[in-house]
Amino acid sequence: MDFSSDTAAPAHPSVLEALAKANEGPAASYGNDAVTAELRGVLENVLETEDFDFWLCASGTASNALALSCFCPPTGAVLCHAGAHIAVDERGAPEFFSGGGKLQLLGGPQGQISEDALRDALARINHDFVHETPAHVLSLTNLTENGTAYPAETVRHYAALAHETGLDVHLDGARLANALVHTGATPAQMSWKAGVDVLCLGLTKTGAIGCEIIILFGGARKKFAELKARAKRSGHMPPKMRFLAAQALAMFEDGLWLDLAATANQRARQVADVLCRKPSTELTQPVHGNEVFVRLDDDLVRRMRDAGATFYPWPDGSYRLVTSWNTPQDTIDALSGLVD
Numbered sequence: 001m002d003f004s005s006d007t008a009a010p011a012h013p014s015v016l017e018a019l020a021k022a023n024e025g026p027a028a029s030y031g032n033d034a035v036t037a038e039l040r041g042v043l044e045n046v047l048e049t050e051d052f053d054f055w056l057c058a059s060g061t062a063s064n065a066l067a068l069s070c071f072c073p074p075t076g077a078v079l080c081h082a083g084a085h086i087a088v089d090e091r092g093a094p095e096f097f098s099g100g101g102k103l104q105l106l107g108g109p110q111g112q113i114s115e116d117a118l119r120d121a122l123a124r125i126n127h128d129f130v131h132e133t134p135a136h137v138l139s140l141t142n143l144t145e146n147g148t149a150y151p152a153e154t155v156r157h158y159a160a161l162a163h164e165t166g167l168d169v170h171l172d173g174a175r176l177a178n179a180l181v182h183t184g185a186t187p188a189q190m191s192w193k194a195g196v197d198v199l200c201l202g203l204t205k206t207g208a209i210g211c212e213i214i215i216l217f218g219g220a221r222k223k224f225a226e227l228k229a230r231a232k233r234s235g236h237m238p239p240k241m242r243f244l245a246a247q248a249l250a251m252f253e254d255g256l257w258l259d260l261a262a263t264a265n266q267r268a269r270q271v272a273d274v275l276c277r278k279p280s281t282e283l284t285q286p287v288h289g290n291e292v293f294v295r296l297d298d299d300l301v302r303r304m305r306d307a308g309a310t311f312y313p314w315p316d317g318s319y320r321l322v323t324s325w326n327t328p329q330d331t332i333d334a335l336s337g338l339v340d
């Protein structure tokens with residue numbers, strides 16, 4: 001019973017097959033290969049646009065930090081939620097990659113920046129006052145760290161507010177597929193159509209081995225040369241890029257990534273429903289994706305641990321249970337047996 005993380009899940013077999021298929025003879029390196037070229041065409045369909053450039057990374061932290069560093073100068077700041085992965089879980093990588101850019105933390109319930117907090121922060125930006133650190137980027141996360149999904153309309157609204165103030169908009173989509181499945185938005189609606197300038201589209205947690213796509217849209221494409229230079233300088237220029245591209249091709253084929261996310265989301269719903277059969281259980285966040293945040297009584301926690309269930313405590317005294325494409329129905333049934 002593994003509810004520790006979707007990073008603990010195996011890769012989907014289609015991804016491994018795609019790697020074997022890409023493993024034919026020599027191919028040009030650093031993204032100049034046929035598999036990466038094929039991915040470009042597939043992304044044009046997935047994103048419903050040709051107006052983008054992309055780069056492949058093996059970790060979400062690298063993709064976030066690289067992406068942000070192209071938009072936030074060392075003397076600037078990034079607006080993000082106080083619980084954002086970039087603020088809490090990246091060991092200062094965004095600050096490091098940007099050469100000292102600051103993260104300015106905003107509040108709001110359910111892991112989502114509140115409109116008031118965003119408006120306040122935007123209103124305070126003053127590039128002429130040398131003592132403060134003006135924000136250059138708004139970073140949103142979808143799913144959020146609390147497992148909730150921003151609707152595409154909110155992303156669009158927040159992006160419009162940010163653009164009015166001259167900021168660029170970054171979207172951390174380590175669990176984008178889960179958010180898309182929950183909201184019903186298309187990748188385009190949740191990204192460039194909503195005003196996102198740079199998207200970190202994660203496929204690792206969804207079912208790849210390690211594949212994160214940084215996508216620069218529209219006017220942000222002027223940062224592509226800088227992005228590549230920064231990728232090289234920081235050691236995130238995979239020579240055999242075809243094997244990253246192959247993972248993405250497998251994930252996008254016939255919408256596999258969304259199917260896998262739908263399964264993961266459904267399993268999380270089941271976990272929540274099973275746990276909530278106990279009156280003492282309290283969901284601390286709505287379940288939108290593949291994460292369940294929940295208060296559990298100590299007796300149930302002990303029984304779950306004794307049965308070999310793995311899951312992490314959350315700082316507020318609750319627990320986080322994460323499902324994946326690979327969480328079997330058996331696991332839900334076994335959990336169910338422990339609750340009654």
Ligand SMILES: *Cc1c(COP(=O)(O)O)cnc(C)c1O
Nearest residue numbers: 059060061062085141145172174
């Ligand atoms: C997991 C995650 C990442 C990336 O983490 P890595 O371990 O570096 O791949 C980024 N953002 C969010 C919101 C995440 O949940």
